[in-house]
Amino acid sequence: MNAIISAADLRAGTAVREPVLLDVRYRMGGPPGRPQYEAGHLPGARYVDLESELAGPPGAGGRHPLPPLEVFTTAMRRAGVYDGGRPVVVYDGGQGWAAARAWWMLRWAGHPDVRVLDGGFAAWDGPLETGALPPADGDFTPRPGALPVLTADQAAELARTGLLIDARAAERYRGETEPIDPVAGHIPGAVNAPTTENVAPDGTFLPAERLTARFAELGATKAPEVGVYCGSGVSAAHELLALHIAGVPAALYVGSWSEWTRDPSRPVATGPTP
Incomplete structure (x- = not known):
């Protein structure tokens, strides 16, 4: 869909x-x-x-x-x-x-x-409303688990056995700067694919064939499993959406770098994508 x-x-x-x-x-x-x-x-x-x-x-x-x-x-x-x-x-x-x-x-x-x-x-170039609407009376009942998620240990394992994508800006991935979290760098074995490269200058997604080519270059189309993380699990969802458009299923490491760096025993890598 x-x-x-x-x-x-x-x-x-x-x-x-x-x-x-x-x-x-x-x-x-x-x-x-x-x-x-x-x-x-x-x-x-x-x-x-x-x-x-x-x-x-x-x-x-x-x-x-x-x-x-x-x-x-x-x-x-x-x-x-x-x-x-x-x-x-x-x-x-x-x-x-x-x-x-x-x-x-x-x-x-x-x-x-x-x-x-x-x-x-x-x-959007259509009409707008102002103010706030009253609460609706929806009946949605969540059934969690329809999409896969990763724990920190699973993300580390996936970086060794499949493809783990870091969706942050390249300079944060390389460890040159870290404006938010306490440690700079990335999960060892992860590759970098910034979310900014998923979209055109106007913020719309690139065509599916271009996204497919982008992720194929990273090995996503051949990897046995793909996972994504970012700083805190927000921009990684954008990468997952781009992967979905490209036809590549992937799991989200929700905790992402902000969880990873809370444990000082977890390893940290720096430098460019290997």
């Missing part, structure tokens, strides 16, 4: 009919997304907060661990997500990371039809 939808197709209503719209605008370290939502959003969209509803409190599991299931369930029902296959379209400001996290979480929780608005809010 197609995991992205263009603004033109969404506005025309031909690709999906009566979708549930989720606004997940978010910027790491930036202002909250709710004021942006209330200032203008796609008609019928409801706001979902990444920090409190698509992630749990920071801790041993990293900066953006999975939220408690009851928190996620309440958020999705309040946003109008239903069982029964009614499609969901998620969007953020245009970077794609937050929308991809919402896409991944809903798919992981068993929703069969979730798409990301390609290019996000910046690509």
